């Protein structure tokens with residue numbers, strides 16, 4: 209199912225026009241990726257929420273803002289990592305996508321993205337990303353924080369999706385945030401070993417919503 213593309217621009221053009229599955233009907237449109245296309249560190253989330261559907265890019269809403277804070281705590285800014293999702297179209301009512309929906313979309317798009325980026329380390333956020341990258345029997349509660357090798361031949365680690373953290377309260381959220389911190393720290397350390405010359409942080413934190421405001425207006429106009 210993998211269609212190969214010579215550049216990200218070609219891939220993105222094809223992706224934004226995709227209507228290969230019924231999820232496209234209820235979304236404003238497919239969302240693509242953001243960040244650095246030459247980054248050795250890739251973060252793969254689940255699928256777009258409402259804000260992401262509006263802006264056309266992954267992890268820029270409340271979950272994305274929490275991710276930004278978690279990345280800052282381990283010395284990473286969003287413009288220096290490549291961020292994408294397993295699923296590109298927002299499921300109706302923001303429901304969790306099924307494993308099959310995720311697999312179909314990722315085989316169409318994420319695999320092509322990974323062939324272009326060729327990362328050194330992947331972080332999977334949450335169960336849907338983990339199940340695609342590790343296997344359908346993987347469980348986020350059991351398998352987060354453990355290294356595994358993806359089908360891309362790239363070491364990967366899973367951690368909790370920030371949307372999950374946003375639903376927790378009290379001591380549960382404190383514990384889960386520490387686990388995410390240590391998972392990201394391990395991924396960043398491995399990335400620094402494997403790509404020692406690459407800077408994972410910029411001097412200034414990027415304003416992702418401002419960066420994609422033009423795309424938001426275009427998508428609103430196209431509705």
Ligand code: SF4
Nearest residue numbers: 226229232296297313
């Ligand atoms: S979810 Fe993926 S495969 Fe389905 S229409 Fe959207 S981009 Fe295409």
